[in-house]
Amino acid sequence: MNRKLPIIVVTLVVAVFAFGAWLNLRVVEPPENAAVGGLVVNVNIGGDFALTDHKGERVTQKRFLGKYALIYFGYTFCPDVCPTELGEMALAIDELGAEGDAVTPVMISIDPVRDTPEVLSEYVPLFHERLVGLTGTYAEIKDVAEKYRVFYHRVDDPNYTYYLMDHTSFVYLLDPAGKVASMFRYGTPPEEMAEAIRQHMRVRDNG
Amino acid sequence: MRILLILAVLAATVPPALAHEEKSEHLTISHPWTRATAPTQKTGVVYMEISANASKPDRLIGAFSPDAEITQIHGMQQDGDILRMRTVEAVEIPAEGKAELKPGGTHIMLIGLKAPLFEETVIPLTLTFERAGKVQIEAVVEAPAARAASSPGQEKSGMHSGHGR
DSSP states (O other): OGGGHHHHHHHHHHHHHHHHHHHHOOEEOOOTTOSSOSBEEOSOOOOOOEEEETTSOEEEGGGGTTSEEEEEEEOTTOOSHHHHHHHHHHHHHHHTGGGGGGEEEEEEESOTTTOOHHHHHHHGGGTOTTOEEEEOOHHHHHHHHHHTTOOEEEEEOTTSSOEEEEEEOOEEEEOTTSOEEEEEOTTOOHHHHHHHHHHHHHHHHHO | OHHHHHHHHHHHHSOSSHHHHHHHTTEEEEEEEEEOOOTTOOEEEEEEEEEEOSSSOEEEEEEEOTTEEEEEEEEEEEETTEEEEEEOSOEEEOTTOEEEEOTTSSEEEEEEESSOOOTTOEEEEEEEETTTEEEEEEEEEEOTTOSSOOBTTBOSSSOSOSOOO
């Protein structure tokens, strides 16, 4: 038991730091005169990344420029929340009709150990024909998660060899320039997400 | 599909073993459903609504499916914007009330699926209740991103009411 103590201490320290970092992320509800929907992001969030897609090809943020992107951080071992949220994303894109073609759905795995490109390649088409699955090395995932202020933490079950992941469950809307335009909380109805995306598109077209 | 759902309700209310007959008349299990999975996906999830018909409460204390290596009852804790899925000891079914196992909430998690779950098939489960004992059900496999059990005119939230007719 005592041999586990250092691990527990390290885990706690990491958790405290992660939570501290998380608190730094302040998202505010849109002011009443906001022209667009979704959460307004008032910190510098997002940025470039180097990852591997579900076809095994290396990709950076460049791949998604020129179009909107809806990005979700999740993992395939997650049976409840992730399929629910990916389903909502897909419905939001469908809800947009023809305009939905201008939005690329993306899932970035926060569980790169199990989510190899091969695993993702079987998983992503279940949700949307254009859903792009991204994974990477542990360091690559850590980097992109930090840029997006994503909290994720591995939770082992002492009785079994499998593990679960605690994680934040936001959907990020990137504009065609690659900037995070908005974030949607877990459980945002697809219609609301679609309407917010539509508003962003209008503001951008008119601006 | 409707027949399967009704069968699932029947399976819950009219269990095969005599020993359960008397006890499970107290419970109705509606719409047990799960989501189709990819071959590389090792986990599944089962949702349902459990109602206590009698004036006595009950507790779901165990679940088993032969299609998975491990079957667990999971709860979801939301800590700010962080979602934490954890095993729970039991699900309370209040007297003359119900417990809803639904996306983003309490659910039964199947770990180590022995084969992928295909849409429009069913998987067997045995639920163990403190009072009603063991109850066998079949969960209908819905689409991978289904939000609720499919049934006519029922697509969004507010589902699961008025069934078993």
